[in-house]
Structure formats: C-alpha cells, structure tokens
Amino acid sequence: MNAPAPATSAADLVARRPVGHSLEAPFYLSDDFFGLDIEAVFARSWIFAAAEAELPEPGDYITVTVGPYSVILVRDDDEEVRAFHNVCRHRGARILNQERGSVGNIVCGYHHWTYGVDGTLLHAESQAPGFDPSCFGLKSVHVRTIAGLVFLCLAAQPPSDFDEVADRVEPYIAPHNLRHAKVAKQIDLVEHANWKLTMENNRECYHCAGHPELQRCYFPLYNFTEKNVPPALRPTYERFVKAEAEAHETYESLGLPYATIEELDNRPTGFRIQREPLDLAGESFTADGKAAVKRLLADFPTARLGRLGFHLQPNAWFHFAADHAVTFAVIPLAPDRTLVRTTWLVHAEAVEGVDYDLDTLTHIWAATNEQDAAFVARAHQGISSPAYVPGPYSPTESQVEDFINWYITRLKAYLER
Structure with a gap:
C-alpha cells in the first residue's frame, strides 16, 4: 500500500504560484494560510482602521480586532488619535470589550487598573513598595492619520515607505475636508469568503454588469482602452472620454491633482490614487448622478467633481465626491469570513432630513x-470544490494580478526570515 503524498508546504505553494493566475485552493481555504496572512500581511503592513470622524471628541474610542490582536484607537486630551494594544499590563485581561464608546480614563474591568487616554498608568491598587507605574503604561501601536483617515501598523518596525505615500496622496484627499466631517452611516457586512477574494473582487470591474445601480453613475471601464473596450461599452466609453476632458479642465482650474499614481505591487505600502469623472450629472454616487448632500464637504464652487478613488494594500478602498466620502475597510475574521465595514462621511454641519436623505446617500x-x-x-x-484549479486573469484584471503579486511578495519576505 502506497503512503499518502506529503502535504505541500506553504513555502512551496508560494514559490510555485504562476503569474497571471488565481491562487491555489489552500491560499483561500486553509487555517494555516489564514494565520500566515495575519502575521505576514496584516500584522506587518499599514492597514486602514477608521475615519477620524469616528472619534470626534477626546475620550472617544473604537476597538479594532485583527486575528488575535485587539487595538484601542482613542482621541486623547490633545485631540490626537492614539493606538494601544487592548491588553492590561497587570495580568493581560482584555480592557475594553465594546466596539466603540467614550471614556474619561481607560479602566480594566478585572482589577481596575486605570490608564489615561495617553496610555499612562494612573492607578493600580495595592502594589508592592517600589512599584513604578511609569513602567506599566499601555503598549502603543503605530498610528498615522492622512487627511482625516486613520491607519495603524502592528509591527515593531512598520514599513518605512508610508511617509512618502502619505506625502503623495494627501494633496489629493485633503481638499475634501474629512477632518471636518461626520459619520452619516456605517454598515458592517460579513462576507462568506476569504478576505483575498473580497479584495480581488474590488480590484476589477470585469463583473460590473452585476452592479446595475452602480453602473448608472459610474463608468465601469476599469483597464479598458480605446482598443479593447467591448462593443456593449462603446457608448459608455465615448461619454467617458468627453466627460474626462471636461473634468480635467475643472480640476486644473481648481488646482485639484488628478493624475493617476499606480504603485500597487512594487512597494510595501502599495497604493493607487486617481481623480476621474462620474456619469450622468457627474456629481455623486446617486441614481441620477446629482449630489446626495446639499452641504458639500468643502467650499467647492461646483459639485461636478466626479470621484477621487484611492486603493491601499492590503485592506482598503475609498471614494471621495464633492458632497460625501465613502470608506471601505476589510478585516479577515476566518478563512471563510470577512468583515467589510462601509462608512459614509458628510460635512459635520449637514443635517439628515434637511441636507440629505440617508437612503439616497447610501x-x-x-x-x-x-x-x-x-x-x-x-x-x-x-474554490472549495476538489475540481477547482487556478484560472487565468483577463487583461482587464491587471489590478487583481497586482494585488496577488503584492501579497505573494509579502509572504515570501516573511517566510525567508
């Protein structure tokens, strides 16, 4: 009787991944790869965590869970956003169990060790002589904000290219004034799929015929050109070319950067940013393309600014219009479950029912x-079927290949250590 073939190691699967094809099944299905994704990708990359508008006042906090890690994001008394591991320095208890709230101090519910919103230990009852509270502050997590968006990194030494990325994308995002926005709506959706399938799906519009609502106002032309646009999309493409020329004139007159920067797979913090027109009225993501919010995010002289799109590896994408912004954060929950958190941001003084209708907005x-x-x-x-084998990406799915190549590069770097 023949012995069973040995299981293929993660390193072997990573090494033999064919360029231009989807991944082999274990990448999406295995518990081992799920753990590897957390440690090699999510714990070592800058990830999008929240909008600053989710923490409007000092003491406001949210907790972010990434695999075994729980992080507290809190606005301190100086109105800066801080990040700490959600682990008490006494005996390791989870400190804050709610997803969000507001505190004066951060108090562990087990033995009531009390921390300031700057992480310093303020009170620990019945300690031995010589106990030094300064040695037992909350462990900090690297955190950065870009124009009202909050990013964190769990690594001891985060990727060093984030400063450069921030400098390049902030001029695009800052005009939308997100630091003076508020949350109009947030929806958490659990997708029954691996997180990489969620990201792959976002990185292409090959499937966009399945989005009839979105296609009313959005040009579904990802990676299509004059030469390869299919006949069914030719009228849409011709409208886009005209709208793009008009939009570029508007952007230049307002000093808004719009050129595409695409560095999705050749750096640790892969990103893409671009400003482009929307269809119909060209103002917002609505059925007629008109602005969903009367009070624009900033003092724009026109609402016809199309959209600013921003992608960040490994877990986020964003859409910014003149009237509102939408952020999308992807958090792996299990090999077959992924949280997609969508947040709609509007001007802080926009009033629901007066300046916008929530259903229209969302x-x-x-x-x-x-x-x-x-x-x-x-x-x-x-992919869960034994019949699955990796298939080839379409030329219009080049950003899917970029994402997978970025992902494989991260795994290789981790495994080689």
Whole structure:
C-alpha cells in the first residue's frame, strides 16, 4: 500500500504560484494560510482602521480586532488619535470589550487598573513598595492619520515607505475636508469568503454588469482602452472620454491633482490614487448622478467633481465626491469570513432630513456591497470544490494580478526570515 503524498508546504505553494493566475485552493481555504496572512500581511503592513470622524471628541474610542490582536484607537486630551494594544499590563485581561464608546480614563474591568487616554498608568491598587507605574503604561501601536483617515501598523518596525505615500496622496484627499466631517452611516457586512477574494473582487470591474445601480453613475471601464473596450461599452466609453476632458479642465482650474499614481505591487505600502469623472450629472454616487448632500464637504464652487478613488494594500478602498466620502475597510475574521465595514462621511454641519436623505446617500453602495458579497461567496464555494484549479486573469484584471503579486511578495519576505 502506497503512503499518502506529503502535504505541500506553504513555502512551496508560494514559490510555485504562476503569474497571471488565481491562487491555489489552500491560499483561500486553509487555517494555516489564514494565520500566515495575519502575521505576514496584516500584522506587518499599514492597514486602514477608521475615519477620524469616528472619534470626534477626546475620550472617544473604537476597538479594532485583527486575528488575535485587539487595538484601542482613542482621541486623547490633545485631540490626537492614539493606538494601544487592548491588553492590561497587570495580568493581560482584555480592557475594553465594546466596539466603540467614550471614556474619561481607560479602566480594566478585572482589577481596575486605570490608564489615561495617553496610555499612562494612573492607578493600580495595592502594589508592592517600589512599584513604578511609569513602567506599566499601555503598549502603543503605530498610528498615522492622512487627511482625516486613520491607519495603524502592528509591527515593531512598520514599513518605512508610508511617509512618502502619505506625502503623495494627501494633496489629493485633503481638499475634501474629512477632518471636518461626520459619520452619516456605517454598515458592517460579513462576507462568506476569504478576505483575498473580497479584495480581488474590488480590484476589477470585469463583473460590473452585476452592479446595475452602480453602473448608472459610474463608468465601469476599469483597464479598458480605446482598443479593447467591448462593443456593449462603446457608448459608455465615448461619454467617458468627453466627460474626462471636461473634468480635467475643472480640476486644473481648481488646482485639484488628478493624475493617476499606480504603485500597487512594487512597494510595501502599495497604493493607487486617481481623480476621474462620474456619469450622468457627474456629481455623486446617486441614481441620477446629482449630489446626495446639499452641504458639500468643502467650499467647492461646483459639485461636478466626479470621484477621487484611492486603493491601499492590503485592506482598503475609498471614494471621495464633492458632497460625501465613502470608506471601505476589510478585516479577515476566518478563512471563510470577512468583515467589510462601509462608512459614509458628510460635512459635520449637514443635517439628515434637511441636507440629505440617508437612503439616497447610501443606496448605491449598500446595494453594490450586497451584490459583491454574493459574488465572492460563490467564488469561495467554487474554490472549495476538489475540481477547482487556478484560472487565468483577463487583461482587464491587471489590478487583481497586482494585488496577488503584492501579497505573494509579502509572504515570501516573511517566510525567508
């Protein structure tokens, strides 16, 4: 009787990954790869965590869970955003169990060790003589904000290129005034699929015929050109070319940067940013393309600014219009479950029911998210079949290849250590 073939190691699977094809099944299905993804990717990259608008006042906090890590994001008394491991320095108890709230001090519910919102230990009852509170502050986590967006990194030494990325993208995002925005709505959706399928799905529009609401106002032309645009999309492409020329004139007159910067797979903090027109009225993500919010995010002289799109590896994408912004954060929960958190931001003084209707504001992306959840669940189900073999990416899926190449590069670097 022949012995069973030995299981292929993660390192072997990473090394033999064919360029231009989807990953082999274990990358999406295995517990081992899920743990590797947390340690090699999420714990060593800058990840999007929240908008500053989620922490409007000193003492406001949210907790972010990434695999075994729990992080407290809190606005301190100087109104800076701080990040700490959600672990008491006494005997390791989880300190804050709620997803969000507001505190005067951070108090562990076990033995009531008390920390300031700057992480310093303020009170620890019944300690031995010589106990030094300064040695037992909360362990900090690297945190950075870019124009109202909060990013964190769990690594002891985070990727050093983030400063450069921030310097290059902040001029694009800052005009949208997110530091003076508020949260209009936040929806958490659990997709029944591996997190990489969620990201792959976002990085292409090959499937965008499945988004009828989005296609009303959004040009579904990802990576299509004059030469390869299909006949069904030719009228859309011609509208886009005209709208793009008009938009570029507007951007230049307002001093808004719009050129595409695409460095998705050749650096530790892979990113893409671009400003481009929207269809119809060209103002927002609505059924008629008109602004969903009367009070614009900033003092723009026109609402017809299309969209600013920003992608960041490994877990985020963003859309900024003149009237509102939408952030998307992806957090792995299990090999077959992924949290997608969508947050709609509007001007801090915009009033629901007066300046905007919440259903109108959220309809297109809420519908699109539900459709994407169904698509990636189908993908995960299919990959779970023994009949699955990796298939080739379409030329219009080049950003999927960029994402997977970036991901494989991160795994190789981790495994080689």
